[in-house]
Amino acid sequence: MNVQSALHTKSLLKVENLSTRIKTTEGSLTVLEDVSLTIEKGEIGAIVGESGSGKSMTINSILQLLPKNLLENYSGNIEVDGENLLTIGEKKMQEIRGGKISLVAQNAMTSLDPSYRVGKQIVEIMLDKTNSTKTQAKEKALDLLEHMGIDEPERIFQSFPHQLSGGLRQRVVIAMSLACEPDLIIADEPTSALDPTVQLQVLDLFQKINRKFGTAILIITHDFGVVARIAEKVAVMYAGQIVEKGTTEEVIFNPKHPYTQSLLKCIPNLDWIFDESVGKKPLFQIKGEPLNLMHLSEGCRFVNRCHVANDMCHKTKPLLKKVKPTGLNHSVRCVLNEGGK
Amino acid sequence: MFRYILSRILSTIPVLFGVTIVVFLLIRLIPGDPAKSILGGDATSEAVDVLRIEMGLNEPVYVQYGTWISQLLKGDLGFSYTLHTPIIQELSPRFFNSMILTIASLLICVTLGVILGLISALKKGSVFDKVSMGVALIGASMPVFWIALMLMWLFAIKTQIFPVSGMYNMRNPGGFMDLLHHLILPAFATATVSLAVIARLTRSTVIDILRKDYVNYFHSFGLSRSKINLVHVMRNSLPPIINISGLQVGYIIGGALFSEVVFNWPGIGQALYVAVTSNDYPTIQAGILLIAITFVVVNLVVDLLNVYLSPKLQDSIKAE
Amino acid sequence: ACTNTTTSENANSSNSKEGGQLIIGMESEADVLDPHRAGGWVTMRITNQMFEPLIGEDLSKSSDEESVPKLIPVLADSWEVSEDGKTYTFHLREGVKFHDGTEFNAEAVDFNIKRLTDKDFDYYDNTGAGRTFRTWKFFESSEIVDEYTMNIKLSQPFSEFPRMLAQINSLQIVSPTAIIENGNDSMGENPVGTGPFKFSERNRGQNITLVRNEEYWGEKAILDTVIFRPLSDPAARVLAIQNDEVDIIAVPPPDAIDNLKDQGYEVISGTPPHVWYLTFNFDNEYMKDQKVRQAINYAINREGIANELLNGTVNPAYTMVSPGSVIHDADNKWYEYDPEKAKGLLKEAGLENGFETTLQSSVDGSGQLLPVDIAEWIQRDLKEIGIDLELDTQEWITYYSGYSDGMDSNVGMNQMSSGRTTPYFLSMVAHSDFVAPGGFNSGKYVNKDVDTLLDKASTSLDENESNNLWKEAEAIIMEDAAFAPIVNDSAPYVVHSRVKGFVVPSEEWYTLAPVWIEN
Amino acid sequence: MASKWKQSCKAFLNDKMATIGAVIILFSLILAVIAPWVSPYDPNVVAEGSARLMPPGSEGHLFGTDHQGRDILSRIIFGTQTSLISAVVPVIIAAIISICLGVIAGYYQGIVGNVIMRIMDIFFAFPAVLLAIAIAAILGPGLLNVIIAMIIVRIPYMTRVVYTDTLQESQKEYVEAAKAFGLGKVEIMFKQILPNVLPSLIAYSTTLAGVTIVTVAGLSFIGLGVQPPTADWGRMASDGSEVLMQGHAYVTFIPGIAILILSFAFSMIGDGLRNALDPYEHSKLKENKKMSTKAIRNIA
Amino acid sequence: MKNNTLVEVKGLQKFYDGKKSLFLPSKKITAVKDVSFSILKGETFGLIGESGSGKTTVGRMILRLIEPTNGSIVYNGESLRDLSKKDMAALRKDIQIVFQDSGSAFNPRKTIGEQIAHGLQKFGGNKDAQYIHKEVLKMLEVVGLRSDYFHRYPHELSGGQRQRAGIARALILKPKFLVLDEPVSALDVSVKAQIINLLINLQKEFDLTYLFIAHNLDLVAYFCDRVAVLSKGEVIETASTKDLFRNPKHEMTNKLLSSILTLEGDLGQVYKKRTVI
Numbered sequence A: 001m002n003v004q005s006a007l008h009t010k011s012l013l014k015v016e017n018l019s020t021r022i023k024t025t026e027g028s029l030t031v032l033e034d035v036s037l038t039i040e041k042g043e044i045g046a047i048v049g050e051s052g053s054g055k056s057m058t059i060n061s062i063l064q065l066l067p068k069n070l071l072e073n074y075s076g077n078i079e080v081d082g083e084n085l086l087t088i089g090e091k092k093m094q095e096i097r098g099g100k101i102s103l104v105a106q107n108a109m110t111s112l113d114p115s116y117r118v119g120k121q122i123v124e125i126m127l128d129k130t131n132s133t134k135t136q137a138k139e140k141a142l143d144l145l146e147h148m149g150i151d152e153p154e155r156i157f158q159s160f161p162h163q164l165s166g167g168l169r170q171r172v173v174i175a176m177s178l179a180c181e182p183d184l185i186i187a188d189e190p191t192s193a194l195d196p197t198v199q200l201q202v203l204d205l206f207q208k209i210n211r212k213f214g215t216a217i218l219i220i221t222h223d224f225g226v227v228a229r230i231a232e233k234v235a236v237m238y239a240g241q242i243v244e245k246g247t248t249e250e251v252i253f254n255p256k257h258p259y260t261q262s263l264l265k266c267i268p269n270l271d272w273i274f275d276e277s278v279g280k281k282p283l284f285q286i287k288g289e290p291l292n293l294m295h296l297s298e299g300c301r302f303v304n305r306c307h308v309a310n311d312m313c314h315k316t317k318p319l320l321k322k323v324k325p326t327g328l329n330h331s332v333r334c335v336l337n338e339g340g341k
Numbered sequence B: 001m002f003r004y005i006l007s008r009i010l011s012t013i014p015v016l017f018g019v020t021i022v023v024f025l026l027i028r029l030i031p032g033d034p035a036k037s038i039l040g041g042d043a044t045s046e047a048v049d050v051l052r053i054e055m056g057l058n059e060p061v062y063v064q065y066g067t068w069i070s071q072l073l074k075g076d077l078g079f080s081y082t083l084h085t086p087i088i089q090e091l092s093p094r095f096f097n098s099m100i101l102t103i104a105s106l107l108i109c110v111t112l113g114v115i116l117g118l119i120s121a122l123k124k125g126s127v128f129d130k131v132s133m134g135v136a137l138i139g140a141s142m143p144v145f146w147i148a149l150m151l152m153w154l155f156a157i158k159t160q161i162f163p164v165s166g167m168y169n170m171r172n173p174g175g176f177m178d179l180l181h182h183l184i185l186p187a188f189a190t191a192t193v194s195l196a197v198i199a200r201l202t203r204s205t206v207i208d209i210l211r212k213d214y215v216n217y218f219h220s221f222g223l224s225r226s227k228i229n230l231v232h233v234m235r236n237s238l239p240p241i242i243n244i245s246g247l248q249v250g251y252i253i254g255g256a257l258f259s260e261v262v263f264n265w266p267g268i269g270q271a272l273y274v275a276v277t278s279n280d281y282p283t284i285q286a287g288i289l290l291i292a293i294t295f296v297v298v299n300l301v302v303d304l305l306n307v308y309l310s311p312k313l314q315d316s317i318k319a320e
Numbered sequence C: 001a002c003t004n005t006t007t008s009e010n011a012n013s014s015n016s017k018e019g020g021q022l023i024i025g026m027e028s029e030a031d032v033l034d035p036h037r038a039g040g041w042v043t044m045r046i047t048n049q050m051f052e053p054l055i056g057e058d059l060s061k062s063s064d065e066e067s068v069p070k071l072i073p074v075l076a077d078s079w080e081v082s083e084d085g086k087t088y089t090f091h092l093r094e095g096v097k098f099h100d101g102t103e104f105n106a107e108a109v110d111f112n113i114k115r116l117t118d119k120d121f122d123y124y125d126n127t128g129a130g131r132t133f134r135t136w137k138f139f140e141s142s143e144i145v146d147e148y149t150m151n152i153k154l155s156q157p158f159s160e161f162p163r164m165l166a167q168i169n170s171l172q173i174v175s176p177t178a179i180i181e182n183g184n185d186s187m188g189e190n191p192v193g194t195g196p197f198k199f200s201e202r203n204r205g206q207n208i209t210l211v212r213n214e215e216y217w218g219e220k221a222i223l224d225t226v227i228f229r230p231l232s233d234p235a236a237r238v239l240a241i242q243n244d245e246v247d248i249i250a251v252p253p254p255d256a257i258d259n260l261k262d263q264g265y266e267v268i269s270g271t272p273p274h275v276w277y278l279t280f281n282f283d284n285e286y287m288k289d290q291k292v293r294q295a296i297n298y299a300i301n302r303e304g305i306a307n308e309l310l311n312g313t314v315n316p317a318y319t320m321v322s323p324g325s326v327i328h329d330a331d332n333k334w335y336e337y338d339p340e341k342a343k344g345l346l347k348e349a350g351l352e353n354g355f356e357t358t359l360q361s362s363v364d365g366s367g368q369l370l371p372v373d374i375a376e377w378i379q380r381d382l383k384e385i386g387i388d389l390e391l392d393t394q395e396w397i398t399y400y401s402g403y404s405d406g407m408d409s410n411v412g413m414n415q416m417s418s419g420r421t422t423p424y425f426l427s428m429v430a431h432s433d434f435v436a437p438g439g440f441n442s443g444k445y446v447n448k449d450v451d452t453l454l455d456k457a458s459t460s461l462d463e464n465e466s467n468n469l470w471k472e473a474e475a476i477i478m479e480d481a482a483f484a485p486i487v488n489d490s491a492p493y494v495v496h497s498r499v500k501g502f503v504v505p506s507e508e509w510y511t512l513a514p515v516w517i518e519n
Numbered sequence D: 001m002a003s004k005w006k007q008s009c010k011a012f013l014n015d016k017m018a019t020i021g022a023v024i025i026l027f028s029l030i031l032a033v034i035a036p037w038v039s040p041y042d043p044n045v046v047a048e049g050s051a052r053l054m055p056p057g058s059e060g061h062l063f064g065t066d067h068q069g070r071d072i073l074s075r076i077i078f079g080t081q082t083s084l085i086s087a088v089v090p091v092i093i094a095a096i097i098s099i100c101l102g103v104i105a106g107y108y109q110g111i112v113g114n115v116i117m118r119i120m121d122i123f124f125a126f127p128a129v130l131l132a133i134a135i136a137a138i139l140g141p142g143l144l145n146v147i148i149a150m151i152i153v154r155i156p157y158m159t160r161v162v163y164t165d166t167l168q169e170s171q172k173e174y175v176e177a178a179k180a181f182g183l184g185k186v187e188i189m190f191k192q193i194l195p196n197v198l199p200s201l202i203a204y205s206t207t208l209a210g211v212t213i214v215t216v217a218g219l220s221f222i223g224l225g226v227q228p229p230t231a232d233w234g235r236m237a238s239d240g241s242e243v244l245m246q247g248h249a250y251v252t253f254i255p256g257i258a259i260l261i262l263s264f265a266f267s268m269i270g271d272g273l274r275n276a277l278d279p280y281e282h283s284k285l286k287e288n289k290k291m292s293t294k295a296i297r298n299i300a
Numbered sequence E: 001m002k003n004n005t006l007v008e009v010k011g012l013q014k015f016y017d018g019k020k021s022l023f024l025p026s027k028k029i030t031a032v033k034d035v036s037f038s039i040l041k042g043e044t045f046g047l048i049g050e051s052g053s054g055k056t057t058v059g060r061m062i063l064r065l066i067e068p069t070n071g072s073i074v075y076n077g078e079s080l081r082d083l084s085k086k087d088m089a090a091l092r093k094d095i096q097i098v099f100q101d102s103g104s105a106f107n108p109r110k111t112i113g114e115q116i117a118h119g120l121q122k123f124g125g126n127k128d129a130q131y132i133h134k135e136v137l138k139m140l141e142v143v144g145l146r147s148d149y150f151h152r153y154p155h156e157l158s159g160g161q162r163q164r165a166g167i168a169r170a171l172i173l174k175p176k177f178l179v180l181d182e183p184v185s186a187l188d189v190s191v192k193a194q195i196i197n198l199l200i201n202l203q204k205e206f207d208l209t210y211l212f213i214a215h216n217l218d219l220v221a222y223f224c225d226r227v228a229v230l231s232k233g234e235v236i237e238t239a240s241t242k243d244l245f246r247n248p249k250h251e252m253t254n255k256l257l258s259s260i261l262t263l264e265g266d267l268g269q270v271y272k273k274r275t276v277i
């Protein structure tokens, strides 16, 4: 939204220098390092990154959903409305979950209990989190379903998850996440399992919700197309770190990190279809494979795949720093691009 | 739905048909002459011949099968070689007694097994989990007759808390409480192995479901773990637990044979034991058939129950 | 053969005794309660309380008091035999009623005889006929003289016929009305006889309950009810009596007996007509040799089996004549334990280096004691004299039905447990008429002299003469060593001290009419 | 190839319980072989000078003597032979037959598969123990007949495991890939699919071997097992019941414990194998629960 | 024109029997209703459609991995459905397939090398083990895999590497025609680009013809020369990529196109913008 406002008001969600370590059979593993991001009220943000880059881990850390036997420790700060989630305790945390922040699950197919009617599941959450009666909750649930652009809310309410198509199920999950009127919805790859046509509808729905209820949305995706369509600001993740963040325009049209640049170049160029004069350009290709967190070197994590890396990159650990001349919010984690070129 | 139930019921017919063939063939395969077995070793060969004709043993096999089936359908299970009585008279009261034992064992192993498995799953990796699963594995590795003997030794001989045998105290039968008193040891002996199996399965099922996305998803809404466990985990563990419990009925009926013998429980298993030791083939045949039919019916009920419990299955059936 | 004396003299004081309930733990479930069809002693002990024969045995005396049960008139007041020994006339008791209220008379007896002998009779019973064919071996016809007089004609004299009739499943009289009304099979489920007890209920595997017959023609039973409870596990029987769940148990495990005695239970036993014996196979190359048979007889330590293995619940047997039989003479011992003599005999037979052969045995069965344990004991004894015995064990019924087929030539011997109060038992095991396959003479022992003696004995009309003939036959059979008698069961029952009047006669069964419970 | 086995071995050896199980089985295998040399007495004959029912710890009789005066330790040692044979032989033979039936039924899902599986269904209508009893009763007692009965009883269960796995595997794309190369049906079934089905069958078979020991003991109790005087744990445990009441519980107790230990050892190995033989187990984080659930369900 | 056609599919149909129980009437499931198209030598032919529209079924029917219920498949002038088993087997080395789910496309219990070698063992003229080994290593190099992957098991490879191995396996027999069933759908953007580039290079190098099946349209738009749109088992539109994307005739096609999200908005808008300019 408004870039300046961030400076003055308290942010809705503010993650600062979050690092998360988990236990694995081969020892402890830092899956998130130095992750910082903020979401303001009513804002739509996005996190992009390839598989395994730590997107889901970020969300699970924010909501503290990592199972005890997996989590080793968190460090850093996670503030919601000024309250530090890492210190408020499990009971308060439970109120935040679903109350202030709710999740749209990555996989709507498996995130609904197959044994209960979907309506009952929405109502269950309402009854648990608010003081409403059953009939009130049902009414509200039907209302929500209608808002989701569902024609026959009553029928959907009475359906079992498996009776619904992927798109409908995703809508139900979104309705569920709205059940307690949260301030922030975090959606983990809400559309990657859907048909492209349905994906578009769901994205539009998010936008509608954002406008209508003023709910802030943090969307997780690996698709820059989605980011471009919906987000106001975006953070790009690679190997557990945010490598670049800024407004969507800044990041997409003026990417500073070689990784972001490469990713964007990987998107096929369709000019040849519209422009007779150009032929198909070969796709840009990042060399190598996504990084395995188990084998980290001391320098930049992207160094082995980077097309501009030099010796310095191997040695110095880059920090996330503001891109100087351009934007106030545009930051990048690259020694070569600090302060821009 | 009705059509499905009907078709499911009908689909047991070929199985039952196969079961009768297997059971019929069993007795065909015995070496020796059934007529002679009936009359005993010192009967005249004339008497044996008469009986052979009477029993239709000179007919071709398929005719014999036909006769046998048509008698079965009339409720005639045949005639015992050694007891010289119509088998139905021998087995029907015993069947009832066996059901008492089976149901009691089932109740024990399902309730205890589920509780044990559930706690173990929720406290996965804890001492309780390790101990109870270790014990469960041991429980599943013991012969039922041995468990029965050991229980008997401990609770009926050493401590005399429970009676050793029978269903009632003959001197002064004390109704239901008396029955219960007599029931506990054989029921536990029969239930042990299944208890272990159910506990293990419940544990792995619950662990599986605890890992499901929807369980974690509900947690992300701040619902308490205990509530999720109660509402979602339990509900979704139900079908596999019912499934395994249904299958355990077979094991329990098999195990009941041993505890019935050890505890002198007047059930069908005891009759089978006597029949086996005296080579009373028609009774073996009838007993096995009766149990198989019961088992088929139990499986049918379990299937239908599972359909009832699984909305997805119901729908795929409706779609047919 | 016998005169009519009145029954049960010790029952005269019955009015002073209370009734009550007696529970008997029996060693297995009873089979069918139809006395003609019943197959085992366990069942006969129950049917004997409900059914009565024309001529019976006096079961009220223990073996000690009377080593052979006397023949007594029961449903027949008296009987006589014709000069030629072929016609028996029975004068039936008047005023006897079946439990179903119908009248007992000559027609009823005729009905019963026909049920067992007349193939064309509507109520002919194949099973019953098969079971009793030895009794009816020489039967020709029956004839109703008047309402209470019956004639039975035989084709040849048969001195043991009355005794055979008294053997309990030969001619126990069942109610014709009950059979005509409910069919031939009904008697097993709803027994109707004339005895001192009547059938009350049966729960299979749990109990068979009899109640006193208040209408009984003779001295009424004292007990109100008798419950027979099947407890097939020996240990369970012991526990049941220790826990006071039953009053009497049959066949206690030998190891438990001392303990039970210490705890104050009475152990009552008798000398029923029972022999556990080996039959030598005359088709076998080694067993053909009399010396080998004798050697084996000498080599077996019968005392050891009786006292060590079976803890004194049996007695060593030195003859094939059953104890409880008129001609039994306990002092006449053949082949007492003498391994050296046995070795000598083998040497004489040219087998000093020993040989291998097989002993067939059942693993269990009615009256079988501990067949495998005994067989293993014999195995060890024979090893001493160089004979390697291989055991071939089978389940009882399989074994029993194969028994009368005889043995294959490679089998040396097999084992049986049997006996009768009548000396006719000798014919059953040793007469060539009963040679296997088909008969009880499983070893195919044939000796013309023995045959002649046995035939004479069974047709002789003079009791002394026939007894002498039986004894002569016994001597030859034993000299031939056609068998090796091992032990005689003493049929121990463990009885609670409050049970009075329970007597084990020289039979495999008993009567409960004189029994009472002392409070 | 080698690395895969190494990996599996490592995973197996890391599993403490499975290793213990393997040690037990190995030990009893050795014991079975050297029984005639290590057994203090002839198992079937009363030793010179020993009495009946000597309690455990008596001189010269570590486990005491039984109701016939035979040395229980010697009988236990010799009993390993019959126990191992009756556990392993039926399972191996049943496994071989089941592999053929199950793979064929799973791959040809048409009439052939249907007929095979419907026949199996019929056998599923009988509780396994009872079917074993019925078959053994009809064949008559004896070790060989028990083995035959156990083979027949185990086939339906193992076939079903092979069948469902084959069904699952044959829907995977590597089978299509093999078809695209024009591989024959037999090749696909036994060279492509079978190696993927085998591990879970091996694990399941091992568990079943443990169950089989227990079942065979039950048959012995009924008198259908190994015939006397051959030493057999099941028979020993059930014969001992005669003197159990007289306070000689050890005559039953000791062979029962032997059965328990051996059967337990097989289950432990089964569990261990289930985890160790799974190629995904080493690389992926997720635990593969599918197998054990199925295995447990099928034992009944 | 005609002799330039490599594969021609006509009136292809596939029904499945939905029968579940002996006592219930069976119901036919239509997987493919009516599909006809032809693929020219050397081109990349795209097959797009929503999920469940029958794309995979069509692809596999061409290889006769699934037996069609009706219709004809002509490859290089030969009617595949009329071929004997033996002739078909011989033709298999000409037509190969790359699967979507690289996880299950490899036998988990055989090494990558073994599985790539399979085709050579079956069809290769030279069955010498050493020769085959060499060939496989060559192929691995072609698809950009190091030689030490030869001895690895499938689960030891990443998704992208497995997909390369899948391509190597398909190419080892030097086929002329490759069916690519969503070969990159499961991959990350960066890896996707690598694979597509590889496919394009291979096509040039080996003179391949592709049938490219996808539901993600951006790649189809980039990669294919001609496209057929499948909906509910029927081909609703076939055209060259340019024509199709510029001038979608069918409403369904239009919808599909609009769902392609580019950085500048969805393709529908982009196109409108472009044509206005």
Ligand SMILES: Nc1ncnc2c1ncn2[C@@H]1O[C@H](COP(=O)(O)OP(=O)(O)OP(=O)(O)O)[C@@H](O)[C@H]1O
Binding pocket: A022, A023, A024, A029, A031, A049, A050, A051, A052, A053, A054, A055, A056, A057, A058, A070, A222, A293, D285
């Ligand atoms: N249970 C776990 N044990 C060990 N490592 C884990 C676990 N869960 C996640 N990781 C590791 O943490 C890193 C981040 O995983 P995360 O799930 O956040 O990725 P993601 O960006 O959400 O990927 P995707 O797009 O596939 O969902 C990965 O490298 C992953 O291997």
Ligand SMILES: Nc1ncnc2c1ncn2[C@@H]1O[C@H](COP(=O)(O)OP(=O)(O)OP(=O)(O)O)[C@@H](O)[C@H]1O
Binding pocket: E016, E017, E029, E030, E031, E032, E049, E050, E051, E052, E053, E054, E055, E056, E057, E058, E215
């Ligand atoms: N073996 C089968 N039995 C029954 N129905 C089948 C079978 N295989 C496919 N189908 C059905 O045929 C239809 C077409 O399936 P197909 O897999 O070809 O679709 P697709 O276009 O490849 O979808 P996706 O994009 O999801 O891969 C689907 O509705 C499917 O349910």
Ligand SMILES: [Mg+2]
Binding pocket: A055, A056, A057, A106, A188
């Ligand atoms: Mg994720």
Ligand SMILES: [Mg+2]
Binding pocket: E055, E056, E057
């Ligand atoms: Mg597909």
